Amino acid sequence: MFVNGEKKQHLFERIKGLSRIFFAFSWVSLVALGGGYSMLSVYRHELVRLKIVSDPGEVLDAIARAQSLPGPIAVNFAAVMGKKLGGFSGLLTAVSGVVIPPILVIITLGKLLLKYREVEYLSGFLYGVRIVVVAMLASLVLDMLKRYRRSNWEYVLLVLAVVALIFDVPGVPVFLAMVLIGIFWRRVEE
Amino acid sequence: MHTIKVLLVFFKLGFFAFGGGWATVRLLQEELVVKGGFLTQNEFADLISISQITPGPVAVNMATYIGMKLGGTLMAVFCTLALAAAPLIILYFLRWFSGWFGAFISPVRLDRALNFGAVVLVSGAALSVAESLRPDVGAVLLGSLAFFVIRRFQVSPILMLITGGILGAFFLRG
Numbered sequence: 007m008f009v010n011g012e013k014k015q016h017l018f019e020r021i022k023g024l025s026r027i028f029f030a031f032s033w034v035s036l037v038a039l040g041g042g043y044s045m046l047s048v049y050r051h052e053l054v055r056l057k058i059v060s061d062p063g064e065v066l067d068a069i070a071r072a073q074s075l076p077g078p079i080a081v082n083f084a085a086v087m088g089k090k091l092g093g094f095s096g097l098l099t100a101v102s103g104v105v106i107p108p109i110l111v112i113i114t115l116g117k118l119l120l121k122y123r124e125v126e127y128l129s130g131f132l133y134g135v136r137i138v139v140v141a142m143l144a145s146l147v148l149d150m151l152k153r154y155r156r157s158n159w160e161y162v163l164l165v166l167a168v169v170a171l172i173f174d175v176p177g178v179p180v181f182l183a184m185v186l187i188g189i190f191w192r193r194v195e196e
Numbered sequence: 197m198h199t200i201k202v203l204l205v206f207f208k209l210g211f212f213a214f215g216g217g218w219a220t221v222r223l224l225q226e227e228l229v230v231k232g233g234f235l236t237q238n239e240f241a242d243l244i245s246i247s248q249i250t251p252g253p254v255a256v257n258m259a260t261y262i263g264m265k266l267g268g269t270l271m272a273v274f275c276t277l278a279l280a281a282a283p284l285i286i287l288y289f290l291r292w293f294s295g296w297f298g299a300f301i302s303p304v305r306l307d308r309a310l311n312f313g314a315v316v317l318v319s320g321a322a323l324s325v326a327e328s329l330r331p332d333v334g335a336v337l338l339g340s341l342a343f344f345v346i347r348r349f350q351v352s353p354i355l356m357l358i359t360g361g362i363l364g365a366f367f368l369r370g
Contacts, residue, residue: 187309
């Protein structure tokens, strides 16, 4: 009887812990608009504020690990952090916490979009956002190029690769070719 | 059968989405617009815009939207789960390889090489979105203005995007 009660208590604590993880992650997922790398700083700030983690460094470690995995970084981060916090069930909880709010938002917005596509103000709004997105990406490319010093030959290669994309060469082979060249290049220089 | 095919596309995308975020946009366009035919080029560009001002990564948003368009709410959930499955699986298998991989190549060099490839992919993302723009004075003006503001000042991306949207709603309709 006593053992059973203790077990129940334990289970209760566990569910409480997991639901805290769930709500914390769905909260960050909601506030961190836009996705991508900009949201990771929001994650760090909010997870510490909600006392899900005590040490911001822990979040940084999880971010570093998440970046080495393919797939959307937010999902990866939730997987890594959730696993650290509560094992496999923590992982599932955190990932569903991160994924559920966007699903709800897009289902709602998507239905509206399908219905009101033809409204000129809406299409104009989205068109304006599109233009800013292109400008942001151009700026992001510049920042990424600045991260490492590169030789003129590497710049020539980059231009060639972008031209290949313009002529509809698939992205994955181009990407892999560039990464292999990137690895090999350093070997030659050293 | 069709349902399973769609789910497999998203499952596969989860594995190939290197670097997450922008690096994947070109790939998403190839798989979802060109090969899959799930979205028109315009819908694709709209979804990218929407996903910048809503929660969730681009790929997750697209999976939800396409699922909803093809088979309603439940399908939307399944498509999104199919996409999210890859990181979970990889998380388990990668640690067997990480030590083996590290013996051949230093993390810094790998990062430098990945950065080299990612620059191309992010340029590809810019192309994917730019392809759907009308090359007129309005687009060029707003685009260069936005670029200037981003490079010169520290403005929150969301604020930039919404300002761009409002300007678009008033001056770039049709």
